[in-house]
Amino acid sequence: MSSSYSPTMEYISQNPNPNYNSTYVSEYIDASEFDYVMLEDASGEVFTSQNMVSSDNVFSGASVEFADSCSRNSNIKCKNGLKENKVETGFRVAFRTKSELEVMDDGFRWRKYGKKMVKNSPNPRNYYKCSSGGCNVKKRIERDRDDSSYVITTYEGVHNHESPSHVVYYNQMPLIIPHAWSLKASSSSS
DNA sequence: CGGATTTGACCCGCGC
DNA sequence: GCGCGGGTCAAATCCG
Numbered sequence: 001m002s003s004s005y006s007p008t009m010e011y012i013s014q015n016p017n018p019n020y021n022s023t024y025v026s027e028y029i030d031a032s033e034f035d036y037v038m039l040e041d042a043s044g045e046v047f048t049s050q051n052m053v054s055s056d057n058v059f060s061g062a063s064v065e066f067a068d069s070c071s072r073n074s075n076i077k078c079k080n081g082l083k084e085n086k087v088e089t090g091f092r093v094a095f096r097t098k099s100e101l102e103v104m105d106d107g108f109r110w111r112k113y114g115k116k117m118v119k120n121s122p123n124p125r126n127y128y129k130c131s132s133g134g135c136n137v138k139k140r141i142e143r144d145r146d147d148s149s150y151v152i153t154t155y156e157g158v159h160n161h162e163s164p165s166h167v168v169y170y171n172q173m174p175l176i177i178p179h180a181w182s183l184k185a186s187s188s189s190s
Numbered sequence: 191c192g193g194a195t196t197t198g199a200c201c202c203g204c205g206c
Numbered sequence: 207g208c209g210c211g212g213g214t215c216a217a218a219t220c221c222g
Contacts, residue, residue, distance in 0.1 A: 114215080118212080127213070
């Protein structure tokens with residue numbers, strides 16, 4: 001037992017947007033702000049920030065095979081892991097994808113509960129909560145302030161249930177979503 | 191009619 | 207203490 005997390009990240013959900021193109025991370029995303037930043041390349045290569053140290057603000061873009069990295073890297077550093085009471089809800093993941101649609105079906109049902117204009121961006125930021133009762137996972141969606149053709153999605157929290165539609169299928173462009181938090185929730189009894 | 195969305199108000203932390 | 211920026215609430219509204 002190396003750490004409190006033993007995530008296996010395997011979740012592929014459909015992306016309904018035909019214009020979807022995965023991309024690389026932009027420098028302005030401070031990856032140290034997140035517990036996990038993961039992007040998928042157009043070639044299918046996945047870039048993660050899991051082997052970053054907290055002092056490293058620049059995303060180094062470790063190109064590792066996705067499944068491989070998940071199986072062998074069982075200790076994901078959690079920024080909020082310092083506070084025990086925030087461990088389960090503080091897990092954050094950020095994506096940046098090129099998409100015209102902001103709503104990407106990741107298999108979960110989300111209820112929008114807020115919209116805010118952010119200062120340095122002409123685009124609003126939308127706040128979503130998982131619709132499932134008792135599940136307080138949140139996600140935040142906003143457009144890249146530099147290139148509004150990119151959408152930044154930030155997941156925060158740990159699902160305490162399975163995906164309502166346990167779909168694991170993909171069209172042409174699969175979107176990879178970490179599903180680790182459900183594992184964490186099921187084994188939280190320390 | 192019930193659940194999701196909208197949207198301004200409210201709240202809270204932080205820097206001055 | 208106050209203002210600002212960001213996050214959330216909740217009442218009204220919309221929509222299936």
